[in-house]
Amino acid sequence: MSEAVQSVDATSRPLRRSVFQQIISNKTVWRGVIAIIAFAMLWEIGAQFKAWFGIEIWWVGKVPPPSEVFTTWYSVVQRPGYWESWYLSFFRVFLGFIIAQIIGIPFGLALAVNRYFREIFFPPFEILRPIPPLAWVPASIIFWPTTELSIAFVTFLGAFFTIVINVLGGARAIDIQYLRAAQSMGASQWDLFRRIILPGTLPSIFTGAAVGMGITWEVVLAAEMISGGGQQAGGGLGFFIWSSYMGGAMEQVIVGMISIGIAGYLSSSLIRYLGTVSMPWRRLF
């Protein structure tokens, strides 16, 4: 009797599981983990093929095996320079990215809502847009007094154009019926902007942010390699790879590459998270 009552009670209450339990029981997580382990194993076999079987596999045979990479990584994480590089690259990426958002979103919205603004600013924008950010490196080294500012500027450009194009496209693609409906319900221009155009553009803003974030990482890494890492300690992950390469430490090059992969993954996860939080209506799809 008492058991029956208990079981009814248990089903009527939502099952509470800890986050850890949820991750452990999630098949998607396990598939991902197994895939990464399988990849590392194939890599190890490929890299060690010559040592084990006497035949070198082209390309993979030149790459240090993961066991050595992880050993190197273990010693690298104990050096403060590695973490300073992480910090510096993250700082540069987010500095450029955030400035690009702050300027790019209003600029894109202004292009979308005001015809005169669009007619004046869109043509020069379209001429500057196809120039790859890295083509700006020499010019920006001349323009800006410090290496740090040059890197920030180039990073900003990397994200800026993508953000603007996405915002402009998103705002222009808002169904005219929403605007008409809002206007006939008495919305002022400001209401229209704040309550219709802004939320209607939000999905494109996040698309632009996700793409822009990817480009920013590319640009920061390249700029760090070209500029020699700037004057600060660490020099950034790009400089870390470059100086490891110059020193012939191939394991460290791979450590740097995987670090960037992780950093990029963390950055795009953050944007995805912000996207789901700020657009509850998109969670349904």
Added chain:
Amino acid sequence: MQAATATKGAISIRNVTKIYDPEGVNVMAVDDCSLEIAPGEVCMIVGPSGCGKTTLLNAIAGFHSITSGEIYLDGEMLCGPDKPIADQGADRMVVFQNGALFPWKTLLENVAYGPIVQGIMGKKEARDKAQDILAEAGLADFSMKFPGEVSSGMSRRAEIVRALINDPKVLLLDEPYRAMDALTKSIMHESLLEVYDRTKVTIFFITHDLEEAIFLGDRVVVMTTRPAKTKKIVNVAIKRPRDYTVLSSEEFRLLVAEAKGAVHEEAIKAFEAGERELA
């Protein structure tokens, strides 16, 4: 809401002509069209695709200009010779063909939108009122859902509620039930009739569906193929309140037959002219 006898919402369309001029090619969408709609009337507009019905609705709502003629609402000129485009206003609420609930707002926020932006209610008052009238439409349990989470029938019903909270003189409906299956459509019809019996708001309703037109309307205006003119007006004397049993009555069948003749003639003309579907 309003009393059951209507005193407002008289639309007078006088000699309205609309010529579109895309790239210098004149296209006459509406030609010298006149129509008087009484307060509280349900006026159904039927005609071939692309005949200019929506053009007329857009002119009343203030979305498009007219080339000549005048449109009055309760004796006040909306648009005319000196003012080709009417001001948009909450006295004429439109329910669109594809639905225009804001996808980023819940049904409740959608309904509360009008009174809030017009500044006639505070946020809380507007939300309370919205919840009340959503409940009247049987949507109380869905008020916190986003439009993407409910069926097309429910979202269309919410859209009509969103229009009604503004206490409009006229409800302008542009084929609101076009893409719906027959069963959902019949539920929508009954709920619209129920709303009408309660509010007696003037309704200007565009449709392709003759049976829908006769079931809902006081008058069915058959338009010619483009340029639109009134070809025939069918008076529907079936008494209100109506329910689905009307659909199987002899009276209903005769009216459908009467309207069908006129519409069929125009449909053939439109088809032979190779009219593209613009609506």
